Structure formats: structure tokens, C-alpha cells
Amino acid sequence: MNARQLFNQIREKQSYLCIGLDTDYEKIPKILLDNEYPVFEFNKRIIKATADLAVAYKPNLAFYESLGAAGQMSLEMTVNYLRTHFPEIFIIADAKRGDIGNTSKMYASAFFSNFDFDAVTVAPYMGVDSVKPFLGHPDKWVILLALTSNPGAEDFQFQKLETTGEYLFEKVIRTSALWGNTDNMMYVVGATKAEWLRKIRKIIPDHFLLIPGVGAQGGSLEEVSEAGMNSQCGLLVNASRSIIYADITSNFDEAARSEAMTIQKEMAGYLAKAKLV
Amino acid sequence: MNARQLFNQIREKQSYLCIGLDTDYEKIPKILLDNEYPVFEFNKRIIKATADLAVAYKPNLAFYESLGAAGQMSLEMTVNYLRTHFPEIFIIADAKRGDIGNTSKMYASAFFSNFDFDAVTVAPYMGVDSVKPFLGHPDKWVILLALTSNPGAEDFQFQKLETTGEYLFEKVIRTSALWGNTDNMMYVVGATKAEWLRKIRKIIPDHFLLIPGVGAQGGSLEEVSEAGMNSQCGLLVNASRSIIYADITSNFDEAARSEAMTIQKEMAGYLAKAKLV
Numbered sequence: 001m002n003a004r005q006l007f008n009q010i011r012e013k014q015s016y017l018c019i020g021l022d023t024d025y026e027k028i029p030k031i032l033l034d035n036e037y038p039v040f041e042f043n044k045r046i047i048k049a050t051a052d053l054a055v056a057y058k059p060n061l062a063f064y065e066s067l068g069a070a071g072q073m074s075l076e077m078t079v080n081y082l083r084t085h086f087p088e089i090f091i092i093a094d095a096k097r098g099d100i101g102n103t104s105k106m107y108a109s110a111f112f113s114n115f116d117f118d119a120v121t122v123a124p125y126m127g128v129d130s131v132k133p134f135l136g137h138p139d140k141w142v143i144l145l146a147l148t149s150n151p152g153a154e155d156f157q158f159q160k161l162e163t164t165g166e167y168l169f170e171k172v173i174r175t176s177a178l179w180g181n182t183d184n185m186m187y188v189v190g191a192t193k194a195e196w197l198r199k200i201r202k203i204i205p206d207h208f209l210l211i212p213g214v215g216a217q218g219g220s221l222e223e224v225s226e227a228g229m230n231s232q233c234g235l236l237v238n239a240s241r242s243i244i245y246a247d248i249t250s251n252f253d254e255a256a257r258s259e260a261m262t263i264q265k266e267m268a269g270y271l272a273k274a275k276l277v
Numbered sequence: 278m279n280a281r282q283l284f285n286q287i288r289e290k291q292s293y294l295c296i297g298l299d300t301d302y303e304k305i306p307k308i309l310l311d312n313e314y315p316v317f318e319f320n321k322r323i324i325k326a327t328a329d330l331a332v333a334y335k336p337n338l339a340f341y342e343s344l345g346a347a348g349q350m351s352l353e354m355t356v357n358y359l360r361t362h363f364p365e366i367f368i369i370a371d372a373k374r375g376d377i378g379n380t381s382k383m384y385a386s387a388f389f390s391n392f393d394f395d396a397v398t399v400a401p402y403m404g405v406d407s408v409k410p411f412l413g414h415p416d417k418w419v420i421l422l423a424l425t426s427n428p429g430a431e432d433f434q435f436q437k438l439e440t441t442g443e444y445l446f447e448k449v450i451r452t453s454a455l456w457g458n459t460d461n462m463m464y465v466v467g468a469t470k471a472e473w474l475r476k477i478r479k480i481i482p483d484h485f486l487l488i489p490g491v492g493a494q495g496g497s498l499e500e501v502s503e504a505g506m507n508s509q510c511g512l513l514v515n516a517s518r519s520i521i522y523a524d525i526t527s528n529f530d531e532a533a534r535s536e537a538m539t540i541q542k543e544m545a546g547y548l549a550k551a552k553l554v
Contacts, residue, residue: 022380062376062383068353068391069346076345096376098400099339100427103299106339114345123375123400125422127429145402150377152404155452160439168436168445175432 001090001118001139002183007232009055009088014268014277016233018056020240023063031250039074044081046244049253053264056090056236057082079115090118098123104133112137119143124172128179135180142185146173149190149213173203182206191219197227208234215242225270233276239263278367278395278416279460284509286332286365291545291554293510295333297517300340308527316351321358323521326530330541333367333513334359356392367395375400381410389414396420401449405456412457419462423450426467426490450480459483468496474504485511492519502547510553516540
């Protein structure tokens with residue numbers, strides 16, 4: 001999927017919502033545990049209830065890997081379910097990988113060929129040869145960690161550099177933007193750092209940004225939308241726990257839908273305000 | 278396993294060799310492809326042929342993940358085989374993970390509980406809350422990326438910081454050393470950067486270092502050993518392709534043994550020179 005196709009979907013659904021499938025075996029309704037693959041069953045019902053309100057889903061791979069082969073199978077079934085029933089959806093492997101050429105190639109093959117993900121999140125610490133191998137796949141994307149929403153972001157991302165006086169995360173964005181283009185690279189920018197979005201938009205006005213941290217982590221959708229939206233929307237705002245665990249009874253999917261709809265309605269307003277719909 | 282137990286094994290075997298199990302389905306001898314799990318069969322024969330010469334094995338998870346459920350199974354069987362037959366061996370999950378608290382906890386559970394790895398490699402970009410969740414498991418280790426052996430290391434790791442004038446990788450080491458101790462944290466330092474090892478030893482004289490880049494990537498074992506060895510050896514030097522793909526015929530395991538023995542003999546010399554054996 002390229003940026004224009006993603007923007008078209010955003011306009012059609014009047015939504016730039018990404019739903020994080022951080023599906024924790026311990027947290028899903030007990031009633032699902034009779035299924036052979038309860039995690040997939042949970043995801044399927046969440047997706048069915050929300051796919052007209054969201055443009056992207058983002059399985060967090062740690063949650064699947066911690067379940068071994070059954071988790072791997074649940075992930076595969078989730079991606080296949082999305083591809084079969086909702087082919088317009090953008091699917092992100094939240095893997096935060098980052099390794100050198102040979103190994104990155106393996107990961108790219110795992111995510112883009114074995115699985116049919118559209119995008120994978122990548123960590124920048126190892127530099128250009130940890131990112132480039134992901135960029136050779138047509139219509140597939142790298143989503144590079146730039147500024148994360150956790151307290152530990154202060155440790156290194158906010159270190160100022162001697163040569164240019166910019167912060168490390170700014171250097172990461174400025175340098176890596178030259179490795180790809182606006183059709184194969186996005187950036188993770190935490191919603192808890194909305195004040196930085198305007199600065200980041202000056203460096204990369206045209207790239208899509210994936211924004212976690214709205215909802216359970218406390219970021220403001222309004223602030224993020226005002227500061228980060230560009231002429232093709234340019235935002236995917238992620239919510240995970242606040243949607244998928246909105247209710248823990250057997251009505252969890254309806255509760256998730258209601259929560260997603262609240263967010264989608266708010267997003268429709270910001271898209272209208274920006275004259276994008 | 279704690280640092281003293283690891284040092285004891287190093288003295289017994291007169292070796293600080295770590296063998297990287299970057300087992301590529303495309304590169305293993307064709308004769309193995311009749312087995313149900315050829316990758317495990319390959320690993321088993323490599324391990325059997327080299328376990329008296331190596332103190333650690335390091336499966337690179339990308340190679341297993343790219344094979345889906347069969348790869349997961351091969352990895353599980355490899356770890357179980359090591360644990361059962363060579364309980365003294367230190368097993369490293371080369372995963373280069375790095376995510377926030379909740380997710381890191383999931384990864385820690387995947388690597389340390391589901392699998393019985395001794396250590397996992399972790400990327401530092403997201404800071405303290407991406408590392409700490411791995412440190413709560415007794416006798417388990419984080420191996421943090423500090424200075425990697427690839428060209429892309431120049432992009433960010435060698436950025437000088439305004440406040441202290443040190444490089445980012447030095448800041449990563451200095452800061453993170455306070456999060457754990459010498460019994461639960463090691464650092465990755467590429468062998469292609471041997472000149473930096475002396476400087477790193479001034480910051481962390483007592484930590485173990487995992488050194489990739491000797492062999493196929495061209496680093497010198499002699500230089501690395503001289504610059505990096507401390508009173509408990511303090512080094513695990515990794516070789517992958519130069520050992521496991523030393524020969525591609527059915528004698529691949531003997532060839533791997535011969536290659537590993539050459540390295541072990543050289544290591545025995547450096548250990549003797551440092552009066553550690």
C-alpha cells in the first residue's frame with residue numbers, strides 16, 4: 001500500500017485510527033478460553049467490530065511470541081483474517097527490530113513475505129544498514145522509532161548533539177529521511193510529546209507519523225492532530241488497551257466498537273477542520 | 278548462570294568462544310533436508326562437534342522467525358538440546374529487542390521462562406524502561422548493544438554529545454551500567470572497533486563484553502583479547518559463519534570443529550598470557 005492509498009482509506013472512513021492488538025492471554029474474557037486459539041478469536045471479534053472505524057491494526061509481536069508456537073499461529077491467523085476480509089487495512093508488525101544487513105534481510109522476509117504485513121517498526125540504533133534491507137520491498141514500509149512515549153525516552157533520545165545542537169531523535173529523523181521516501185518510511189512519535197510534533201513536522205513535513213500514547217498513556221488526540229496533520233493527513237494514531245480492554249465481559253467487542261467510534265468521531269471532526277474530507 | 282560460573286567454564290575449557298547459530302535454511306548441507314527439522318539437525322551436529330570448545334551459543338532469532346512455526350520449533354529443540362546435554366553452556370537469544378515496560382516484560386517471559394535462555398540482546402534507544410524488565414530474573418542477563426560492528430554504527434553511535442563531549446555509545450554504557458550489575462548486564466562491542474575497547478574498559482572494567490565481528494567480519498582476536506580482557510576474562514568472542522559454514526558437505530561438523538579448535542587454541546594462549554589459566 002502506498003501513501004495515497006492509505007490517505008484514500010482515511011478519507012473514506014474519516015478515521016486515522018490504528019488499533020493496537022496487544023492481546024494478552026491473561027486479560028481476554030475467560031469465555032474465549034475454550035477456543036483452540038483464544039487470542040485469534042479475541043482479535044477476530046475486535047476486528048469484526050471495529051474494521052469500519054480503523055485504517056490500521058498493529059499486533060505487538062511480544063504478546064504473540066511469549067505464547068510460543070500457538071502465539072505464532074494466532075498471529076498468522078489474525079493477519080490472514082485481516083487480508084481476507086478487510087483488504088484495505090494497513091497491517092503493522094510492531095516488532096521494533098534492528099539488526100545488520102544479513103539479519104535485517106531475514107526479518108524483512110519474515111514480515112513481508114511469510115507474513116503479509118504492510119509495515120514493520122524498526123529501531124534506529126544500528127544505523128543505515130539496519131534499515132535499508134526493509135526498504136527494497138514494493139509497497140512495504142519501515143516505521144522508524146524516533147521519539148517514543150515512555151519515560152526512558154529522556155535517557156538517549158533527548159541527548160543534545162555537539163555538532164548541530166539538535167537532539168538525537170532529530171538527528172535520527174533528519175539522517176534516515178534520506179534513506180527512503182514518503183512511500184516507504186514513517187516515524188514513531190509519542191503522543192505524550194505533542195509539543196515536539198511541530199518541530200518534527202518542520203524536518204519531515206510530508207511523512208506519515210505513527211503516534212502511540214493516546215488513551216491509556218494520556219496523550220491528547222486534539223493536540224496531536226493540530227500539531228501533526230499535513231495535507232494527506234499524515235497521521236496514524238494508535239490506541240490499544242483503551243479499546244481492546246474497554247470491557248472484559250463477553251460484550252468486549254461491542255465495548256471496543258463504542259470506544260473506537262468515540263475516537264473516530266473526534267478524528268472526523270479534525271479531518272473536516274483541516275478540509276481533508 | 279552468574280559471572281563467576283561463566284568464568285569457571287572459561288577456565289575449564291580454556292575458551293571464551295561463543296558460536297553464533299545463524300542457521301540459514303538455504304546454506305545448510307542438502308543432505309540434511311530429509312529431516313523433519315533440518316535446522317535443528319544442523320545445530321545439533323554443530324553443537325555436538327564443538328561444545329567442548331565453546332562456552333556459549335547464540336542463536337540469531339531472525340533466522341528462526343523467518344521460518345515460521347517450524348523455525349520456532351527448531352529453536353526450542355536447539356535450546357532444549359543444549360540444556361539437556363551441555364548444562365554448563367551459556368545460551369544467548371540474539372534478539373536485539375527493545376520496547377517499553379509492559380512489552381519488555383512479555384519478551385523477558387518469552388526468553389527466560391518459555392525458553393530457558395541465559396541472556397537476551399537488547400537495543401538501548403528507548404532507555405531505562407526498555408531494559409529494567411529483563412533484569413528482574415535471577416541469573417539471567419541483558420546484553421545491551423553499545424558499539425556494533427557494522428558501518429551504520431557511525432550514523433548515531435558515534436554522535437558526540439554536547440553536555441559531556443562523549444560519544445552516544447559511551448553515554449549508553451555509562452548510564453545503563455547503573456541500571457544493573459556485573460552479574461546481569463553485558464555489552465555488545467564490535468571487534469572491528471578494537472581501538473575503542475580500551476576506552477570502554479575504563480568505563481566498565483568489570484562487565485563481560487560480547488564481541489561479534491571476529492572471523493567473517495574481519496576483526497582481530499589478538500587485538501580484542503589484549504584490549505578487552507579483565508581479571509575474570511570478561512570476554513565472550515562470537516564467531517558465526519566462519520565456523521558453522523566452514524564446509525558445506527556432509528562433513529560440515531568436523532570442519533566446524535576444526536575451525537572452532539583453531540580459535541580455542543589461540544584463546545588458550547591469551548588466557549595463559551593473562552595468567553587466567
